[in-house]
Amino acid sequence: MISPRAPASSFAGFLDPKSSLAMKQSIAAAAAAALSMPLAFLFLLLCLCSSPVNSDLASDRAALLALRSSLHGRPLLWNLSASPCSWEGVKCALGQVVELRVPGMGLRGELPSGVIGNLTGLQTLSLRFNSLGGSLPPDLAGLLSLRYLYLQGNKFSGELPDFLFSMQSLVRLNLAANEFDGVISPRFNNLSRLSALYLEQNNFTGSIPELNLRLDQFNVSFNHLSGAIPTLFSGMPESAFEGNSLCGKPLSLCNATAATTRGHKLSSRAIATIVVASLLILLLVLAIVILICFCMRSAKKKHDNSEKTEAPKQSKIGIRAVRKASDVNNGFNSLVFIRKQQEKSFDLEELLKASAEVLGKGTFGTTYKASLGAGITVAVKRLKDVSDSESEFIEKIKEIGAMNHENLVPLVAYHYSKDEKLLVYEYMPTGSLSALLHDDNGAGWTPLSWDTRCAIALRTAQAVAHIHSQGPGASHGNIKSSNVLLTKSYEPRISDYGLACLAGPAVSPSRFHGYRAPEVIDVRIVSREADVYSFGVLILELVTGKAPSTSLLAEDGVDLPRWARGAVEQGPTAEVFDTELLRYQNVEEDMVRMLQIGIDCTEQSPDQRPSMAQVTKRMESLSQFHSFQEQD
Numbered sequence: 001m002i003s004p005r006a007p008a009s010s011f012a013g014f015l016d017p018k019s020s021l022a023m024k025q026s027i028a029a030a031a032a033a034a035l036s037m038p039l040a041f042l043f044l045l046l047c048l049c050s051s052p053v054n055s056d057l058a059s060d061r062a063a064l065l066a067l068r069s070s071l072h073g074r075p076l077l078w079n080l081s082a083s084p085c086s087w088e089g090v091k092c093a094l095g096q097v098v099e100l101r102v103p104g105m106g107l108r109g110e111l112p113s114g115v116i117g118n119l120t121g122l123q124t125l126s127l128r129f130n131s132l133g134g135s136l137p138p139d140l141a142g143l144l145s146l147r148y149l150y151l152q153g154n155k156f157s158g159e160l161p162d163f164l165f166s167m168q169s170l171v172r173l174n175l176a177a178n179e180f181d182g183v184i185s186p187r188f189n190n191l192s193r194l195s196a197l198y199l200e201q202n203n204f205t206g207s208i209p210e211l212n213l214r215l216d217q218f219n220v221s222f223n224h225l226s227g228a229i230p231t232l233f234s235g236m237p238e239s240a241f242e243g244n245s246l247c248g249k250p251l252s253l254c255n256a257t258a259a260t261t262r263g264h265k266l267s268s269r270a271i272a273t274i275v276v277a278s279l280l281i282l283l284l285v286l287a288i289v290i291l292i293c294f295c296m297r298s299a300k301k302k303h304d305n306s307e308k309t310e311a312p313k314q315s316k317i318g319i320r321a322v323r324k325a326s327d328v329n330n331g332f333n334s335l336v337f338i339r340k341q342q343e344k345s346f347d348l349e350e351l352l353k354a355s356a357e358v359l360g361k362g363t364f365g366t367t368y369k370a371s372l373g374a375g376i377t378v379a380v381k382r383l384k385d386v387s388d389s390e391s392e393f394i395e396k397i398k399e400i401g402a403m404n405h406e407n408l409v410p411l412v413a414y415h416y417s418k419d420e421k422l423l424v425y426e427y428m429p430t431g432s433l434s435a436l437l438h439d440d441n442g443a444g445w446t447p448l449s450w451d452t453r454c455a456i457a458l459r460t461a462q463a464v465a466h467i468h469s470q471g472p473g474a475s476h477g478n479i480k481s482s483n484v485l486l487t488k489s490y491e492p493r494i495s496d497y498g499l500a501c502l503a504g505p506a507v508s509p510s511r512f513h514g515y516r517a518p519e520v521i522d523v524r525i526v527s528r529e530a531d532v533y534s535f536g537v538l539i540l541e542l543v544t545g546k547a548p549s550t551s552l553l554a555e556d557g558v559d560l561p562r563w564a565r566g567a568v569e570q571g572p573t574a575e576v577f578d579t580e581l582l583r584y585q586n587v588e589e590d591m592v593r594m595l596q597i598g599i600d601c602t603e604q605s606p607d608q609r610p611s612m613a614q615v616t617k618r619m620e621s622l623s624q625f626h627s628f629q630e631q632d
């Protein structure tokens with residue numbers, strides 16, 4: 001990572017009190033930080049005092065009153081003799097209005113020009129579910145801190161104004177259920193911090209542009225959109241696209257739709273031509289198929305005769321070896337699909353022939369990326385040390401396959417033979433959280449934002465809570481950041497769930513070290529409480545940006561829980577956080593609360609740790625997710 005991170009020696013100092021030099025250095029660093037914090041604060045105060053706070057608030061007050069008087073609806077009962085900061089729906093910070101929320105007040109009319117733009121500190125504006133109409137006033141563009149804009153459920157109309165695409169601070173934008181029209185501009189790409197975009201139930205036309213944003217939430221349902229859904233959105237729920245003439249994943253394939261729509265417009269003569277041509281093509285295909293079958297049969301015979309035949313060259317690594325091993329076995333073609341819909345989308349032969357690339361060597365085996373034809377890419381885990389019989393194995397896999405949650409990596413299929421046990425998962429293109437946090441991701445890479453980290457933490461917690469809700473013995477067993485994979489839109493999907501119970505006695509426990517709860521002796525038996533511990537380490541990792549140790553010797557990482565506790569007890573909390581996070585404003589409180597969750601989860605004694613359900617609740621109460629709930 002290009003970012004300046006605390007050098008390893010500085011936290012080694014915390015860990016090793018004997019090293020007096022490191023100790024002195026860390027004390028000096030702590031003192032410097034302790035000094036610089038109040039200085040910064042003093043500076044802030046000075047700025048605030050010399051710049052007229054009261055006049056800021058006075059102009060905010062005037063803007064609020066002007067807004068109120070230009071809109072009709074239920075009266076906003078604001079006590080004029082009190083500070084505007086006490087008015088309903090208004091929140092202030094540092095002497096400025098930062099939030100205005102007046103949802104569902106029956107407000108009518110058009111937003112006046114040159115009024116809201118005067119609320120220069122505004123971060124959240126919610127006018128949802130009123131009857132406001134017309135266009136958006138251009139002075140909104142001057143709101144440089146506006147992160148959350150909720151205008152859903154009004155009657156705003158016209159094309160989206162140009163200035164919208166210069167509002168770089170927007171994180172969540174909800175324009176749903178209005179009367180906007182025109183196209184969805186690719187200029188949304190300009191809003192680099194945007195993570196939620198709701199455009200459903202408007203009159204947008206044209207196609208969906210390629211939006212290279214990390215959108216957690218996206219909805220364009222019930223517009224007049226047409227064309228293919230960009231592949232980038234293929235992992236999103238169908239309901240985000242319904243009520244349009246769209247095609248492609250997650251909806252049905254495009255060709256079929258295209259053919260039928262074209263068909264309507266064709267003359268009967270053209271149809272006759274097509275029919276004849278199709279028949280000819282059909283015959284040709286039939287001939288080819290017969291030929292291929294014939295060739296394959298003779299090839300297979302040849303193959304059986306000479307067992308030294310290698311798998312095709314395009315197979316780069318590893319899986320080639322699988323072929324020989326399973327070839328010997330009788331169950332050669334047994335790839336069992338978990339879900340009916342996916343059945344036969346490929347077979348074992350294709351899988352083994354696919355070009356493969358090692359993604360990682362994990363606790364339970366090596367994972368490969370396999371690129372099959374027709375754009376199918378899957379992740380294949382080649383399990384090692386499985387001692388279960390076939391029926392035991394299948395029983396456990398069924399349980400794993402039945403765990404259905406949007407934040408678990410879906411298991412697609414499995415293969416069991418004497419020598420090979422393969423698990424086929426959906427492939428997650430963005431890689432693992434561990435890689436995003438700790439690897440050098442090259443120039444131009446932006447470190448994960450605080451919002452993204454919060455969303456990842458919450459969704460991961462929900463998925464683990466889901467696993468824990470499956471039954472008394474249900475646990476994940478191997479929670480760590482390299483098992484949290486991300487979709488293109490940075491939605492987390494947990495992998496490796498349920499594999500701990502498949503592992504044979506040979507699995508080495510040291511690999512678990514940084515995440516392993518102190519009470520865990522046998523890594524195949526991991527309680528829910530131990531899951532909570534591992535999850536706590538993951539939270540500390542997200543908040544501090546530090547990698548937990550992966551070996552017993554703590555050489556390549558830190559004992560994160562111990563380090564975080566020590567750092568919180570000893571010194572200024574700002575030292576604890578990932579330096580990448582210090583540039584975000586107004587999130588300190590959430591960061592401290594998230595850190596506390598991590599610390600509570602990593603209590604030494606299992607019965608002092610919160611349950612995953614409690615953890616989820618606490619995360620949902622972070623102010624961040626308060627504003628998230630607004631979308632409903």
Ligand SMILES: *[C@@H]1O[C@H](CO)[C@@H](O)[C@H](O)[C@H]1NC(C)=O
Nearest residue numbers: 162163164165166167187190
């Ligand atoms: C896109 O953002 C840049 C600043 O990054 C800004 O100068 C430009 O005007 C924006 N484009 C549009 C179309 O608003």
Ligand SMILES: *[C@@H]1O[C@H](CO)[C@@H](O)[C@H](O)[C@H]1NC(C)=O
Nearest residue numbers: 200201219221222237239240
């Ligand atoms: C999208 O919006 C529609 C309402 O128009 C809603 O029914 C659907 O659940 C939403 N889907 C997603 C994924 O947000």
